[in-house]
Amino acid sequence: xxxxxxxxxxxxxxxxxxxxxxxxxxxxxxxxxxxxxxxxxxxxxxxxxxxxxxxxxxxxxxxxxxxxxxxxxxxxxxxxxxxxxxxxxxxxxxxxxxxxxxxxxxxxxxxxx
Amino acid sequence: xxxxxxxxxxxxxxxxxxxxxxxxxxxxxxxxxxxxxxxxxxxxxxxxxxxxxxxxxxxxxxxxxxxxxxxxxxxxxxxxxxxxxxxxxxxxxxxxxxxxxxxxxxxxxx
Numbered sequence: 001x002x003x004x005x006x007x008x009x010x011x012x013x014x015x016x017x018x019x020x021x022x023x024x025x026x027x028x029x030x031x032x033x034x035x036x037x038x039x040x041x042x043x044x045x046x047x048x049x050x051x052x053x054x055x056x057x058x059x060x061x062x063x064x065x066x067x068x069x070x071x072x073x074x075x076x077x078x079x080x081x082x083x084x085x086x087x088x089x090x091x092x093x094x095x096x097x098x099x100x101x102x103x104x105x106x107x108x109x110x111x112x113x
Numbered sequence: 114x115x116x117x118x119x120x121x122x123x124x125x126x127x128x129x130x131x132x133x134x135x136x137x138x139x140x141x142x143x144x145x146x147x148x149x150x151x152x153x154x155x156x157x158x159x160x161x162x163x164x165x166x167x168x169x170x171x172x173x174x175x176x177x178x179x180x181x182x183x184x185x186x187x188x189x190x191x192x193x194x195x196x197x198x199x200x201x202x203x204x205x206x207x208x209x210x211x212x213x214x215x216x217x218x219x220x221x222x223x
Binding site (some may be wrong): 004037039040041042043045056090092101102103104105107109 | 215
């Protein structure tokens with residue numbers, strides 16, 4: 001039973017570019033949440049997707065957008081990259097209506113130059 | 114902010130000793146969870162305690178929750194070098210959103 005997977009593992013972009021990160025949830029999970037973790041900080045909630053819709057959103061600008069597909073996998077898109085977007089991006093999956101434990105993927109390390 | 118905040122920020126102990134870290138939060142919660150993170154990798158769920166529970170055990174882990182003080186503690190007994198990691202508490206004011214603190218960096222010396 002595969003856990004949460006994320007791709008790519010590492011990514012280097014320059015300011016102003018756009019990036020897409022991908023996440024496949026744990027088998028049987030239907031809810032995906034995205035987090036940004038800056039170096040030395042805790043994860044910050046970006047948004048959560050359920051039934052292909054954004055259900056909750058944290059305090060992030062519209063440059064951050066997402067999508068969930070019918071197979072529950074998800075993408076995080078960031079436009080007009082800033083140096084401050086450099087971080088570890090974590091995806092977490094959970095099963096709505098069951099336990100509220102989130103299972104995290106290994107993350108994507110994004111570096112913006 | 115509704116974030117939990119861990120204390121201390123860093124903790125260094127010898128193998129075999131107990132490690133205690135604390136978490137304080139600001140708003141009412143449905144549950145509080147503790148996670149471990151090794152070297153900037155993904156987070157591993159350790160234990161969840163619900164707002165109507167006061168104490169919970171899982172192996173060498175013991176978690177307490179005091180909702181009147183809006184605080185929780187994580188005790189790791191008989192620590193091992195493999196316990197070296199960052200530990201985060203996460204609070205969930207509802208089932209859809211989690212708030213993490215800045216973490217406690219635990220170093221267990223062999």
